[in-house]
Amino acid sequence: MQTVVANGNDEFVVLGKLNSPHGVRGWIRVYSWTTPIDGIFDYPRWTVEVGDSRRCLNVVEGQRHGKGLIARLEGVDSRSDAEELTNARILLPTEALPTLESGEYYWYQLEGLTVSTIDGQSLGTVAWLFETGANDVLVIKGDRERLIPFLPDEVIQDIDLDAGTMTVNWDPDF
Template sequence: MTLKTPQDYIVLGKISSVYGVQGWVKVYSYTEPLDRILEYGNWTLRQGNNLTLVEVDKGRSHGKGMVAHLRGIDDREVAKQYSGFEICVPKNRLPELSDGEYYWYELEGLSVVTLNNESLGVVDYMMSTGAGNDVLVVKGDAHSIDRRERLIPYVEQFVHDVSLEAGRIVVDWDPEF
């Protein structure tokens, strides 16, 4: 299958700047663990709707991030051109998850309703607290009970059902929170 549109890709990180003088780049990885981003080997770099395929030939942890070398780029000034580019891979290259597990991008855009079927809005994005659980950032919309933003921990205690097919998440959440 040939992937042609930016929507066919998932963002795994970003090139933040250059590292050294031999064409290495600093990488901010969104993967867990951070170095998993290196396992993909080929990255599609995206800036706007422009896609550029590159091959990672070396990489390693560095401080709180990663550094990587792109095959054929051995000059700091050439590498600098990629600063700010998102690092993407085709969605079909992501590992399969177990039942009941979801990638963040799959949850974003789903409607969120309470056990009483009250609409709280849609998942705008996900965030990590660093405390072992993720958080749904839910923004009210035209169909919700109000326009408030809510932060709902993505844990079994509060998230009762996720249905990608129905496009919704059912939560045990007091709308007043």
Template sequence: MADNSPETGELVTVGRITAVYGVRGWVKVHSFTDPMDNILQFQKWWLRGESGWEPLAIDGGKRHGKGLIVHIKDVDDRDLAARFCQRDVAVSRAEMPSLQEGEYYWHQLEGLQVISRFGGSEHDFGKVARLMETGANDVLVVRGGSDRRERLIPYIPGEFVTDIDLEAGVITVDWDPDF
């Protein structure tokens, strides 16, 4: 039997199954997509298991309150559904929609080197550890660099983020190294 699971680098984590919902195999999903119900548009889901990624078939999904619920195919029991909880959901990078020029997915920015050209000199701030949503704007969480500090830099292209070069793996910012 051939293993058809994708390589880890081919997958993008887009959400997490958090808890069971009801008694008929529905589960709550915390989506990392924006808007949240975009996760339901992906045809093939992968669920993180103990030995890697496993295919996960969904046969229903909808908004419910402030979140999402989905039904796992052939799972019609609350106890069986509980086995899927607290696990990440991913999709193939190839399924991700194309973006406009100058738009990026968070996973494309994570791990990039951040260089500041504040005040005419260059400073190495380290790498993007993650991004976080604050409501007003997204924020780059940058760790490492020459001073080993963690910095929270507003992700505002044209103001604080002056250039993103995916090929070179570098984000250039205009950010005071003392801040």
């Protein structure tokens, strides 16, 4: 999952986006930022953002298709209906996300945290994260860009969401 989108008092997390139509009956290709990718279908009601407008759509069907996903949404019955949703972002209210165990975090919660070493040297802020297969990697933007593996207890020493900080055991010259 990606960034949080604020809309007044409501906050949404971006689950993915709608790509191009698939066929002529309203199916549309879906790009998912959830892990696993078909976890996006665990949420049967999406807030779909096209430009400045948002609307809620129910997922009628969703499935893997080749290496990707396709979905059929309520009220999207033709290829032209699906074309209108091309590049729309799929949003979910943050309160709809499952509660995590202590020490677990959603990626969007880590983005924007101020990162410093255990010696107190500031490295910058978490710009985004990505997967490598072996472990997740934090991209830290500060005086320069740093890639820091997300390895709790080894590299990541402390995360304080309330304070907006992360402490890492990392050589600032690396």
